[in-house]
Amino acid sequence: MLDLAIIGGGPAGLTAGLYATRGGLKNVTMYEMGMPGGQITQSSEIENYPGQLEIVTGMELMQQWPEQCQRFGLKHEMAQVQTVIKNGDIFQLTLGDGNIVEAKSVIIATGSVPKKAGFKGENEFFGRGVSTCATCDGFFYKNKEVVVLGGGDTALEEAVYLSKICSKVYLVHRRDTFRAAPNTIEHVKHTENIELILNSEIDEVYGDAMGVNGVKVKNRNDGTIRDLAVPGIFVFVGRDVLNSTLKQPDGSYLCDLNQNGEVIVDLSMKTSTAGLFAAGDIRIEAPKQVVCAASDGAIAALSVISYLE
Incomplete structure (x- = not known):
């Protein structure tokens, strides 16, 4: 025994x-x-x-x-x-x-x-621009632009954390409302270098042997694609x-x-x-x-x- x-x-x-x-x-x-x-x-x-x-x-x-x-x-x-x-x-x-x-x-x-979000390039670039830990990897994007995917407490809190390191944070969420604490939502909305991209989802992450070069964001209402030239995306979908x-x-x-x-x-x-x-x-x-x-x-x-x- x-x-x-x-x-x-x-x-x-x-x-x-x-x-x-x-x-x-x-x-x-x-x-x-x-x-x-x-x-x-x-x-x-x-x-x-x-x-x-x-x-x-x-x-x-x-x-x-x-x-x-x-x-x-x-x-x-x-x-x-x-x-x-x-x-x-x-x-x-x-x-x-x-x-x-x-x-x-x-x-x-x-x-x-x-949890995986399921977008194209997520597995290919994991650890090379696709991350699930802002505390671990945020510093590598100091003074650079990044994308955060998610609409819960963790996604919003990490977006605020990254906003203090990165020059700009694009917060992408598939709905137009968040599943987070009201004070956290207000904090995000009043942080100048966080841009909300709502009713949208990640269509593709692309790059080369060195890592991520950009993220394509698809609007769920009209299908239009916005190409963000960023070196990193943080995924927080649970x-x-x-x-x-x-x-x-x-x-x-x-x-x-x-x-x-x-x-x-x-x-x-x-x-x-x-x-x-x-x-x-x-x-x-x-x-x-x-x-x-x-x-x-x-x-x-x-x-x-x-x-x-």
């Missing part, structure tokens, strides 16, 4: 494994289908991770994390966890091959993924929380979730189910930054140690 099962091998899961094993737990396994590292490995440039002076790719940043974590005894199992149920005080994990693993505690760190592992046979979930499907935790990363902890982008109010996910993993592991003691 495992002392701790960690589901997910991104910054949160890896750091949880490091702190749990270094903290004295002897039987800890991290389940991750692919190579550990998480979504950040897809980023082309990282310059805001503390202590990392050189600008590196996400892959380079995460390269040594697995080796460091495994040095203290963390095991990596390349298997998908289909479901987790709790039987008494013991968790039962059903793996993709049908095998069942038992564990005294579980940290769920499966994260979330940005996120898919990867919480299916927590779904129970009766359709409920192993712990409490909010309306967006994010796991509700306290400051110790405890969920509503004793012995189950959540870390990283799967939890409520996650900042979706590597350093924050790593912090979550450390906190969750320390909480597990206290729980088991």
Whole structure:
């Protein structure tokens, strides 16, 4: 039986494994289908991770994390966890091959993924002008014009954030009203370098080997195309929380979730189910930054140690 099962091998899961094993737990396994590292490995440039002076790719940043974590005894199992149920005080994990693993505690760190908008060039230029993180990539467009796609709180808040870095922000939304807090909408409308392009959608993003050169915006009413010569577009059309592992046979979930499907935790990363902890982008109010996910993993592991003691 495992002392701790960690589901997910991104910054949160890896750091949880490091702190749990270094903290004295002897039987800890991290389940991750692919190579550990998480979504950040897809980023082309990282310059805001503390202590990392050189600008590196996400892959380079995460390269040594697995080796460091495994040095203290963390095991990596390349298997998908289909479901987790709790039987008494013991968790039962059903793996993709049908095998069942038992564990005294579980940290769920499966994260979330940005939803795709579906426009032409979105996949081709992702990480080379198409971004889903203004905090990560906004600085690369200092004093340049960019496009923001979306109409919710996140899109508007990120547009305001980018307006302080970029010379101009085009905010494209498919409707003429926003799904955001009234004060956020007013803030956007009164920011001089944010231009609203409403009732519109992205028709195409185009560029070359160096990255994005422009964005074609289509008016949904009359079909006219506006060509914006910008080097970057930020897409905020929602996120898919990867919480299916927590779904129970009766359709409920192993712990409490909010309306967006994010796991509700306290400051110790405890969920509503004793012995189950959540870390990283799967939890409520996650900042979706590597350093924050790593912090979550450390906190969750320390909480597990206290729980088991």
